[in-house]
């Protein structure tokens with residue numbers, strides 16, 4: 001890097017003097033960015049006829065050719081300023097000068113005729129503003145003229161839009177003042193807060209401080225009357241951030257059994273059937289009705305929460321609920337939940353088959369715990385330590401026999417039925433059923449109830465055991 005003395009109108013690349021009036025050199029880095037900047041004399045933009053948009057500072061084309069090279073066109077004072085100006089070229093501006101409007105001079109604390117060093121501003125990566133808050137007061141000429149005026153109203157929403165349009169693509173900093181005109185009324189907006197992060201994101205970071213950022217199409221603008229705002233002007237329809245936040249981030253979901261859930265929109269992003277409601281930007285809270293019952297929707301929300309936290313793929317649920325959740329996922333257009341259900345159901349179906357009685361006995365002899373209940377083969381090996389009746393009774397009493405009678409005997413509630421699908425690995429094949437010893441027959445009532453809870457069972461009436469013919 002070459003470092004030199006700063007001089008008026010001096011801009012150079014690695015020591016080459018540019019422009020007739022340049023008298024010295026400034027430092028540039030390898031990309032041609034002027035790290036030591038350029039000294040420019042301040043002109044009043046309103047006194048010149050420059051074809052530059054509102055809020056854009058102007059320099060001569062000669063200066064621009066070098067000063068704007070490899071930069072984003074954003075500059076700050078070399079002595080330090082929160083206010084970042086956007087600079088463009090205009091032939092009406094003599095070399096070595098910069099045309100600043102009144103607001104820019106005020107924001108940069110510089111006066112007409114003064115000479116100041118300007119350096120390029122390189123925006124950090126995450127620089128877009130999520131929102132900004134500003135306070136509004138009348139521009140002083142208007143304030144004087146309208147001091148007596150009564151019932152002068154300005155619509156806050158329209159003013160927010162006007163400010164957003166006018167400053168789109170620019171950088172605004174806290175403390176900066178922006179003049180805005182709406183329907184012939186001139187106001188000044190002073191920026192009081194800016195945010196790169198949403199409230200939720202802010203809650204996740206330890207230290208957060210934001211004092212300036214880029215205005216994008218997504219930046220939300222909130223305007224409120226300045227304290228002591230009694231100059232005969234009323235700001236109507238003003239929405240505070242707290243009010244907007246409520247409406248903006250939440251959605252009211254009604255399930256098909258008329259239950260209401262107020263849900264964060266961010267949770268429902270992966271439900272593509274709800275896209276319109278999630279994208280809803282109006283002031284009032286978005287409403288949507290879903291063809292899912294409240295219990296299932298509640299579970300879907302648990303999944304969505306896990307998904308947002310990056311743990312969706314590991315989210316575990318009762319296999320008995322897979323059908324309901326799959327249906328809900330399809331109705332809501334939640335592809336990831338649909339896939340999770342199908343995967344779980346696929347795992348379930350792929351492990352289901354018919355077993356020879358010998359095979360079951362062999363598995364048990366090798367440390368497995370496969371029990372037979374009404375011909376169902378249930379693998380409870382890994383779950384045994386969790387069994388509410390203890391881990392010894394099943395291996396001691398219920399292996400290698402028909403255990404339906406024990407099941408009826410020990411389980412007064414029907415809660416145990418809810419677990420069966422988890423453990424179900426198939427059926428004892430038809431031809432071996434008579435060989436399975438049975439201590440006692442269960443009641444018909446028990447069997448009927450059991451079968452009502454186990455509709456997932458496969459049909460064994462046609463043999464599915466593969467047999468190999470020898471020729």
Ligand code: HEM
Pocket residue numbers: 371378380387388389390393394397398403406407410411412413414415416417419420423
């Ligand atoms: C997949 C098979 C099984 C499941 C899912 C299961 C589940 C349960 C559940 C949830 C309970 C709590 C009480 C209740 O719901 O009634 C329980 C208790 C019990 N289970 Fe099981 N069980 C199974 C098999 C067996 C077998 C085969 C036996 C006996 C050989 C047995 C013996 C007991 C006993 C003695 C209790 C304690 C009952 C009490 O405290 O009153 N369980 N079981």
